[in-house]
Amino acid sequence: MRRNVAIATGIAAGVTAIALVATPALAQAGPWSGARSTTDTTCPMLDGNGTGTGAAPGTGYGMGRGAGQGPGMGRGGGMQAGMGMAGATTAPSGTLTADQKTSLAGMADEEKLARDLYAVLATKYPNDVQFARITRAESMHLAAIRSLLARYGVTDPTAGLGAGEFASATTQSLYASLLASATNDSTALAAGVAVEKDDIAALTAAKAGVTAPDVLQVYTNLLTASQRHLTAFGG
Numbered sequence: 752m753r754r755n756v757a758i759a760t761g762i763a764a765g766v767t768a769i770a771l772v773a774t775p776a777l778a779q780a781g782p783w784s785g786a787r788s789t790t791d792t793t794c795p796m797l798d799g800n801g802t803g804t805g806a807a808p809g810t811g812y813g814m815g816r817g818a819g820q821g822p823g824m825g826r827g828g829g830m831q832a833g834m835g836m837a838g839a840t841t842a843p844s845g846t847l848t849a850d851q852k853t854s855l856a857g858m859a860d861e862e863k864l865a866r867d868l869y870a871v872l873a874t875k876y877p878n879d880v881q882f883a884r885i886t887r888a889e890s891m892h893l894a895a896i897r898s899l900l901a902r903y904g905v906t907d908p909t910a911g912l913g914a915g916e917f918a919s920a921t922t923q924s925l926y927a928s929l930l931a932s933a934t935n936d937s938t939a940l941a942a943g944v945a946v947e948k949d950d951i952a953a954l955t956a957a958k959a960g961v962t963a964p965d966v967l968q969v970y971t972n973l974l975t976a977s978q979r980h981l982t983a984f985g986g
Contacts, residue, residue: 893909
C-alpha cells in the first residue's frame with residue numbers, strides 16, 4: 752500500500768475548492784434518468800456493446816431504464832476487447848519481481864477500498880450518481896486485480912473480507928476516516944477526489960518497471976479509469 756493516511760485529513764481543508772469545481776450536471780441527473788452526463792465517467796474496461804445497447808457506443812454513462820433502451824447506457828456492462836468477463840486480461844503473462852507482486856497485492860486493497868467506500872456513499876448521497884456508477888467500475892477493477900493475483904500465485908489480501916473490512920490496519924483506519932469525513936455532498940465528492948488521486952499515484956508507482964504484458968494492460972486500463980473518475984468527482 753502506498754496510500755498515505757494524511758489524505759483523509761486533507762479532505763476537509765480542500766472541500767470548498769473541490770465543491771466549486773464539481774460538475775453540477777452530474778449531481779442533478781438522477782439515477783435511471785436516461786440522460787447522459789456531460790462528463791465521461793466510463794471505465795476503459797467497459798465496451799460499447801453492454802447491456803441492452805446497440806453496437807454504437809454512447810458518449811457518457813446515461814443509464815437508461817430497464818434494459819437500457821433509448822439513449823440509455825452508452826457504455827454498458829460488457830468488457831473491453833482483450834478482457835474476459837471475469838475481469839481477467841487475455842494478454843500473455845510474464846514475470847514479476849517480489850516487489851511487483853507486493854504492489855499487485857496492494858492494488859487489491861486500493862480497489863476494494865474505493866469500491867466499498869463508493870457503495871456506502873451511493874446510498875447516503877443518491878443524487879451524486881457518480882458513486883453508484885463508479886462503484887460498478889471499481890468492482891470490475893478489483894476482479895481484474897484478483898485475476899492477476901491468482902495467475903501469479905500471490906495471496907489476495909482482500910479474500911473473504913466483507914464490505915468495509917480490510918486486513919491492513921492502515922487501510923481500515925483510512926476507510927473509516929474517509930467515510931467519517933463525508934458528511935454532505937461536497938465532502939463526499941472530496942473523499943472521491945482523494946481516493947482517485949491516491950489510486951493514480953499508486954498505480955503509476957506500481958506500473959513502473961513492469962514488463963509483464965497482462966499486468967501492464969490492467970494497470971494502464973485502471974489508470975485511465977481513475978483519471979476519468981477523478982474528473983467525475985470534480986478533481
